[in-house]
Amino acid sequence: MYRQQARIPGNCPPGFLGRYTVIPGDTFYTIAQIFRVRIEALAVNNPHIPNPNVLFPGDILCVPGLIPYPCCTSLRPRGRVPFGTGGVAYVNFGPRGGQAVSIMVTLPQPQVFGNFDKFTGEIIIPGTGSFGNQLFATPEDPPTWSSRIELPTAASVTPNSRVVVRPYNSLAGTLGAPVLEGIILAGNCQ
Template sequence: MNIQQARVPQSCPPGFLARYTVKPGDTFYMIAQMFRVRLEALAVNNPHITNPNIIYPGDVLCVPGLVAFPCCVSLHARGRVPFGTGGVGYINFAPQGGQAVNIMATLPQPSFFGDYDIYTGDIFIPDIGGFGNQLSPTPQAPPNWSTRVELPTVASITPNSQIVVTPFNSVTGRTGPIILEGFVTNVTCS
């Protein structure tokens, strides 16, 4: 049996810093559709694939992204928090294409910080704006809280994007202070 050696680029060109590993059944066309990029642009930015009509599981393609991902960003406490409070933002491809940030954190109950009943996790992208979602707890004490924030396909995470976790009052609509914060850089995401 002849097994094809995976083809991996040495580096990706500017604007194509993210990588995608080909899965069984993938085609160049499907991958271009998933990342909302022209087929020709995907082919030109992957010269290690000499024939875009022939790709194999395990091949690695450079895909559009201003930040190399998947990557993790540590979320550090701002202000006084209980021992063990911390979190991470995991940036990767969204299940339906585009990009997503998974936010996971160990936090006390939101009421620890005042009149709050939930947490929200947000990513703020310079010159674009913010996207967020409510975090859900696990049953442990203290709970682990998590959410996934899927970005619209027209938005791309850039260096200096800020990931934050804040308490929130779902009745009054009042947002509390930033509890956890991290910044996306090409150093943290490589």
């Protein structure tokens, strides 16, 4: 059985630094809708695909983005935290279009940081705003806390976006100071 070899761009042009791997059923039209870009712009920025009407699963396309995806950044402690505290934020394409930020951290229970009962993760995008979600724990001690933040398709992670994790008091509605933080830079997302 003959299998088409994936077509991979040598490099992506400015403004189209993200990468998307074609899956069965994808067309230039559906991919253009996901990234809210004109089909013509998608075709022009992917010259390694000679016929935009013919895509194969595994082909890699250059898509709009100020940083290449997928990417990740380390979340480092802010201030005094217990030994072994740390985590990562992983930025990728969301399952329903747009982008998603997955956060996974090792932290003690939120009560260690004061009168708190939960943790939240948040991405702060310069000039756009912030998006967050509650983190959920695994049963280990100390637990691994995780969550995924799905961004609206109109929002895009840009360089110098910050990812922070902070404790939260769900009864009082108060946030604590960040205990972990990472900055997404164009250079560390490759």
